[in-house]
Amino acid sequence: MDTTALAWFFGLLLPPLVAVLYSIAMLSMYAGFCEWTVSEKLPSLAWRLGLLGGAAAITYSDRYATTHGSNISETSRMEISMMVIESALIWVLSFYFLLETRLEDIVGGTDPNGRVPKDCIKGKIVLVTGANAGIGKETARQLANLGAAKVILACRSPKRGQDAMEELRKNQQEDTMKLSQLMVLECDLGSFDSIRKAVDFLKGRQLEDIPKIDVLILNAGVMMNDHVMTKDGCETMMQANLLGHYLLTRMLLAKNMLKPNKKNPPRVLHLSSSTYQIAVSHHGGMDMDDLFCNKGKRQYSLFGQYAQSKLGNILFAKELARRYKDKLVSLAVHPGLVRTDVTRNMPFILYYGNLACAIFMKQLQKTVAQGAWCSVSGATISVDAGLMSTHELDTPESGTAEPEDSTDKEEPKGIPNGSYLQNGKVRQTDTYTYLEADARKLWDLSEKIVGLEQE
C-alpha cells in the first residue's frame, strides 16, 4: 500500500472510528453500571452523536471534493495534513462529548458540601466503617466539615486510622474545627470478636461523650481475587462487606447505642454497588445455600462473590427498614464508579490496566469527593421513615416488572425508607431485591452465622 493510502486510512478513517467505538464502549459501560439508562440519555446522546456524524460527513465530503475523486496518490501533502487535523478535531470533539455526558451524571461537583442543607448534620454523632481510606475517609472529612459533633473512624488498623485522623485534622476547615471531633475506633469487620470489642468500647463511653450513634455508615468494603476464609469460617468478602456490618448494626441496637425512635430516628447507610446485578443475573439472587462458595455449588470469582455481598447489602438495608419501620432510617447507597484503591486486590491485569489507562479512566471515574458526596447526601437527605420503598410494577398490559426510575420525576418531599440511592436520588433496583422472603431469610441466616441466634 502506498504511503498516501496509509495516510488516508490513518489520518481520516481511523481516529474517528476509534473515537466513536471508544465512546460507544464507555457509554455502554456506564449504562451497564446503571448510572443511567440509555433511554434517559437518548436526547442528549442523539444531538451529540448527530453533531459528530455531521462533522465527520463534512470532513469526508470536503476531502473528497478537494481531491475531485481523483487518484489518492495525487493528493498533496497539504491536503493530507488537513485530513489529519480535521480527523483530530473529530476525535477531540467525541472525547469532549463523552466527558460532558459523564459530567452531567456526577452530582456534587467540586464543592459537594455546598449542596447539602446547612446544619443538617450539626450535633450528630457519626460512625463510618473503613474510614481510613477512599470513600470512607472522604465521607468522614465532608461530614466533619459540615459540623458533625463527632465522627468516629472505625478502622481495622489503628495505625492507618490514626494517620487518616491526623490528615483529616490538618484539612478540617477552620470554622468547624471546634465543633467536630474525630476519633479512631479499632474495628476489623473480618473478625466478629473485634466487632464485639468495638461495640463494648463504645458502650463504655455511653455515659461520657458517646450517648448514641445518630448516623451509622457501613462503608468498609473489600474486593478479593483469592478465595480466603476468615478465622470465623466465613469467606472474607462476605464477612467484611456484609456479615460484619450486620453484626455491628445488631450489636449497636442490642446495646442501645442505636436507639430506634419516631422523633429522631437513627440512620444506617449501606454502601452497595450496581454490580449487585451480576448476582441477580447469574445466580437469580442471593445464593443462600452456598454463601461462602465452599460447598462446590458455585465457583468463586471476584466479581461474582463481590456482587453477592453487595446484593446482601441491599437486602439487609430493606429488611432493617421493614423491621424498624418509622423508628430507624435504612438506605442503600451506590457511590458510582469512583477512583479509589479498591482495585488493590484485583487480578494483576485489572489492577495495572486501571493504572496504565489512568489518563482515560480518571476522566470517566468519579473523584473520591464526588463518590463520598453520595454517602453524605444519604446521611442528610430527607426521608419519610413511615413510607416503605416498594417496587412499582409496570402497566398491567405489559405484564412485565421493569424497574421504574424516579430520576426524572419531581423529587418527593421525603424519600421512602429502605430506598437505594444513587447520585442523591432514589433509583429502583431489580424486582428481586423487593422480595421480602429472601431478605428475611438472609437476615435469619446472618443472625445464625454471626452467633446472635443463641443470644
Ligand SMILES: NC(=O)c1ccc[n+]([C@@H]2O[C@H](COP(=O)([O-])OP(=O)(O)OC[C@H]3O[C@@H](n4cnc5c(N)ncnc54)[C@H](OP(=O)(O)O)[C@@H]3O)[C@@H](O)[C@H]2O)c1
Ligand atoms: N470505588 C468504587 O468505584 C465503588 C463502587 C461501588 C461501591 N463501592 C463501595 O464503597 C465502599 C468504599 O469503597 P472504596 O472504593 O472507598 O474502597 P477502598 O478505598 O479500598 O477503602 C475501603 C475501606 O474499607 C476498609 N476495610 C476493608 N476490609 C476491612 C475490614 N475487614 N475491616 C474494616 N475495614 C475494612 C479498608 O481498610 P484498609 O485500609 O485497612 O484495607 C478501607 O478503609 C465499599 O463498600 C465498596 O464496595 C465502591
